[in-house]
Amino acid sequence: MGGKPVEMPAGVEFVGRKLRIRFSWKGATPPRRCETLPLPKTPKGIATAASLLDQVKQLIQLGMLTDDKYLELFPNTSYQLGKLTPTFGEYAQTWLDSREIVQNTRDNYKRVLNTYWMGGLATTMIDEVTALQVRKVVNQISWPSSTDRKFALNTLSGIFKAAVADELATRNPVAAIPRGKAQAKEPDPYPQDEADQIIAKLHATLAGKLRVYAHYYEAAFYTGLRPCELLALRPEEIDIERKRLRVCRVMVQGEIHERVKNKYARTVLLNDRAIKALEGALAMNSKGRYVFEPVDGRGEYIASENTPKRYLVAAVELLGFKWRKQYATRHTYATMCLMAGMTPxxxxKQLGHSVQVLLTTYARWIDSEADFMELNKLNTGGTGTELVQSAPAEQLTS
Known part of the structure; x- marks a missing residue:
């Protein structure tokens, strides 16, 4: 007994035991499409197929059918799709992989991403993350410090700026989120007389191969190089005759990287104390690739900043001075130069900073005597009212 023939909507057809829809997507490759649906050949299945077809046609008409939406509607499609929008988690990984950064910087990015952002954003499509969603995540976090909050938000903002540049998102949802003002810690340099006493103590107490650490810290105090730059310095980058050296690589977490912190190599002019220290280190060098060789002969370079640190700690303790981090040698050089009257x-340029960063970081040490000279101009020149009152009458009327 035959059933009543089912009237098929336009664009819907049977294929085997399933249903198929046909439509045209202008601008797509190919424009003519057919998709087989996992629907039964029943009135309900046909109605569902027809409804889906109407939805697809409407999206095409409105210009809202994207590859991502197409994949959502037809997850088993056989067509090769073009650009697919990644999730935040996927794009964040791509962004991190593309960065040319040293390992400890990479680890810091990974830390803030995993600690703060992945839990609330990882599975959201990169173009669907909203400012409200970010605000909610931010408000739910117990931030350990304003500095960490600012760094985490800046990292997130950098990811979305890249997504906008890659045409995966139309706006940066972090742009409107306040960063908060993290008060930077003021540098804590050694006074120059303490620095000189530390150097002298190292020279007096270290003998044999260990004396290289006396030269190391004299160079640190009088070149302003970062510890990671000093440990990666090679003999051919020092020109004693021309009184300069080239900074172009760093040692980070036991590995040498052919780049510097701010991405730009720099030339540092050398004063007499720096030349003395470097000459002393080179005289002890066994023709190795790096200026400061490991005392124990293991490896080509000193692979940890903690190795020289122990000798600085000992000298500071013997002298009864306040302990400061190794990086204070760089701050000491900067403040000595500024207090000597060198221009910012x-x-x-010596430190590899911008002038703005230098002025912000070391404002307290810049030209304090000249500040009072500027202020004294008010005292010696008189006020505007006094100058007008004392001017000859003919001068006032001319």
């Missing part, structure tokens, strides 16, 4: 532009 020159000191910034």
């Amino acid at each position: 532009a020159f000191v910034a």
Whole structure:
């Protein structure tokens, strides 16, 4: 007994035991599409197929059918799709992999991503993350410090700026989120007389191969190089005759990287104390690839900043001085130069900073005597009212 023939909607057809829809997507490759649906050949299945077809046609008409939406509607499609929008988690990994950064910087990015952002954003499509969603995540976090909050938000903002540049998102949802003001810690340099006493103590107490650490810290105090830069310094990058050296690589977490922190190699001019220290280190060098060789002969370079640190700690303790981190040697050099009257532009160039960063970081040490000279101009020149009152009458009327 035959059933009543089912009237098929336009664009819907049987294929085997399933249903198929046909439509045209202008601008797509190919434009003519057919998709087989996991629906039964029943009136309900046909109605569902027809409804899906109407939805697809409407999306095409409105210009809202994207590859991502197509994949959502037809997860088993056989068509090769073009650009697919990644989730935040996927794009964040791509962004991190593309960064040319040293390992400890990479680890810090991974830390803030995994600690703060992945839990609430990882599975959201990168173009669907909203400012409200970010605000909610931010408000749910117990931030350990304003500095960490600012760094985490800056990292997130950097990811979305890249997504906008890659045309995966139309706006940066972090742009409107306040970063908060993290008060930077003021540098804590050694006074120059303490630095000189530390160097002298190292020279007096270290003998044999260990004396290289006396040269190391004299160079640190009088070149301003970062510890990671000093440990990666090679003999061919030092020009004693021309009184300069080239900074172009760093040692980070036991590995040498052919780049520096701010991505730009720099030339550092050498004073007499720096030359003395470097000459002393080179005289002890056994023709190795790096200026400061491991005392125990294991490896080509000193693979940890903690190795020289123990000798600085011992000297500071013997002298009864306040302990400061090794990086204070760099702050000491910067403040000594500024207090000696060197221009901020020159000191910034020596350190590999911008002038703005130098002025912000070392404002307290810049030209304090000149500040009072500027202020004294009010005392010696008189006020505007006094100058007008004392002017000859003919001068006032001319």
